[in-house]
Amino acid sequence: MRKRGKTENKKKLRRQARAKAFAEGTTSAQTAPTATDEPEPIRFCMMAKPIGPACNLRCHYCFYLEKDALLEPGDHRMSEEVLEAYVRKYIASQLAGGTVEFHWQGGEPTLIGLDFYRKAVEFQRRYANGKRFTNTIQTNGTLLDEEWCNFLAKGKWMVGLSLDGPKDVHDTYRLDTRGEGSFDGVMRGLEVLKRHRVEFNVLASVTPASTARPLEVYDFFKEAGVKFVQFMPIVERLPDRAAEELGLQLAVGVRSGEAVQTVRMTPWSVETEAYGEFLCRIFDEWVRNDVGSFAVMNFEWALANYMGRPAGVCQWMPKCGRSPIIEYNGDVYACDHYMYPEYRLGNVLTDDLQEMMESPKQCRFGEAKLDALPKYCRQCPVGPACWGECPKRRFCHTPDGEAGLNYLCAGYRRFFEHAAPHFHVMAKLVQAGQPASKIMESEIMVIPQASPAGRGIPFHENEDRVSEGR
Ligand code: SF4
Numbered sequence: 001m002r003k004r005g006k007t008e009n010k011k012k013l014r015r016q017a018r019a020k021a022f023a024e025g026t027t028s029a030q031t032a033p034t035a036t037d038e039p040e041p042i043r044f045c046m047m048a049k050p051i052g053p054a055c056n057l058r059c060h061y062c063f064y065l066e067k068d069a070l071l072e073p074g075d076h077r078m079s080e081e082v083l084e085a086y087v088r089k090y091i092a093s094q095l096a097g098g099t100v101e102f103h104w105q106g107g108e109p110t111l112i113g114l115d116f117y118r119k120a121v122e123f124q125r126r127y128a129n130g131k132r133f134t135n136t137i138q139t140n141g142t143l144l145d146e147e148w149c150n151f152l153a154k155g156k157w158m159v160g161l162s163l164d165g166p167k168d169v170h171d172t173y174r175l176d177t178r179g180e181g182s183f184d185g186v187m188r189g190l191e192v193l194k195r196h197r198v199e200f201n202v203l204a205s206v207t208p209a210s211t212a213r214p215l216e217v218y219d220f221f222k223e224a225g226v227k228f229v230q231f232m233p234i235v236e237r238l239p240d241r242a243a244e245e246l247g248l249q250l251a252v253g254v255r256s257g258e259a260v261q262t263v264r265m266t267p268w269s270v271e272t273e274a275y276g277e278f279l280c281r282i283f284d285e286w287v288r289n290d291v292g293s294f295a296v297m298n299f300e301w302a303l304a305n306y307m308g309r310p311a312g313v314c315q316w317m318p319k320c321g322r323s324p325i326i327e328y329n330g331d332v333y334a335c336d337h338y339m340y341p342e343y344r345l346g347n348v349l350t351d352d353l354q355e356m357m358e359s360p361k362q363c364r365f366g367e368a369k370l371d372a373l374p375k376y377c378r379q380c381p382v383g384p385a386c387w388g389e390c391p392k393r394r395f396c397h398t399p400d401g402e403a404g405l406n407y408l409c410a411g412y413r414r415f416f417e418h419a420a421p422h423f424h425v426m427a428k429l430v431q432a433g434q435p436a437s438k439i440m441e442s443e444i445m446v447i448p449q450a451s452p453a454g455r456g457i458p459f460h461e462n463e464d465r466v467s468e469g470r
């Protein structure tokens with residue numbers, strides 16, 4: 001009993017330290033609000049681009065297709081030499097006893113063909129050195145067939161399928177090289193996955209076509225037999241000067257502390273309030289009917305943050321720097337969203353992965369997310385859920401004129417404040433050893449009232465407020 005009291009006290013102190021660190025912008029390892037003091041199972045999680053940005057589709061909103069302009073001309077296929085060096089060094093860089101997670105992405109990573117992945121698995125077995133490994137592949141699904149799905153099922157691969165919702169929603173922006181919708185091809189891929197019992201989840205890009213119809217999008221996924229979905233808001237600006245100099249069509253990701261004067265959005269970008277409303281409408285449906293049976297990853301991550309656990313997604317974590325990418329030629333970059341020459345860290349053929357991750361360049365990139373948070377965010381009631389979100393989208397100004405506010409701010413505030421009272425109930429259930437899904441029982445669905453200021457419960461369990469010390 002006494003021990004439990006001590007543990008609770010320690011937890012309380014840690015929560016207070018995290019909240020204080022957030023409000024003050026402290027970045028020391030002891031007090032930085034990493035949401036947990038448990039040792040992390042892996043130190044970084046790399047994403048590989050075996051075929052560069054090459055893709056058989058031409059989705060309007062894709063931010064990676066145009067990265068072709070930054071690569072050497074010619075064929076962008078990962079060679080066996082690069083593949084072997086990558087697998088060997090990546091496994092060696094991960095903690096002993098942990099699971100090494102391989103993520104394959106593109107472009108469209110199936111374009112490189114199955115033999116490439118057979119070879120990758122051969123190398124993984126050769127260099128495993130007692131470590132376990134898993135593979136996930138993010139695909140548009142249009143090239144999946146029996147042979148692919150046999151391979152994926154046998155190796156227990158996890159597939160991320162890019163699907164935006166019903167046909168007209170999906171086909172608004174996800175077109176093929178002839179300008180025709182890709183929905184039918186993706187659904188064929190989904191059916192083969194299901195037939196072969198391959199584990200899959202859906203990555204749904206959210207555009208103005210989907211924010212107009214949140215519940216239709218949600219119901220579509222449930223009816224299609226999807227069990228896990230992640231919503232990804234599309235936010236892209238028209239090219240700025242930096243992009244034009246690099247020969248790109250989309251604005252370059254914001255650098256830490258940069259003040260963007262003119263913001264011109266692409267037509268396929270969501271509006272911030274509409275995105276917040278989209279999440280709220282789906283959340284209301286989910287929390288009443290589907291907790292525990294249908295996973296909306298955005299809600300799972302937000303609940304984890306509410307409970308002071310790691311969110312599981314970099315956007316809602318305090319720092320960046322743990323999600324590098326490796327391009328087809330072995331070049332390593334800070335992040336998928338910062339694949340620009342100034343964020344190149346080295347090459348896997350000649351450099352050590354661990355050293356690249358610990359380099360001053362990558363450390364600065366990682367720390368900048370927290371360091372550059374505007375005061376408005378530090379005083380925000382939902383700060384420990386949002387963390388100012390992805391720096392790439394911090395191109396707006398706060399109401400008092402400070403640069404560095406996230407474009408999605410209003411939408412996130414709306415969503416987190418809306419969901420917080422429900423998360424409060426779910427957290428209490430989990431702490432009492434009950435499943436969070438019990439919230440769906442009508443007598444439990446009595447949620448704490450919003451404060452007179454209309455802010456609901458601050459986005460952290462119990463007594464912690466990010467505004468502490470204000
Ligand atoms: S820049 Fe954005 S996508 Fe990249 S690690 Fe940071 S939060 Fe994640």
Ligand code: SF4
Pocket residue numbers: 376377378380381382383386387388389405406408409410412413
């Ligand atoms: S909701 Fe807005 S103010 Fe709050 S942390 Fe996120 S971006 Fe900053």
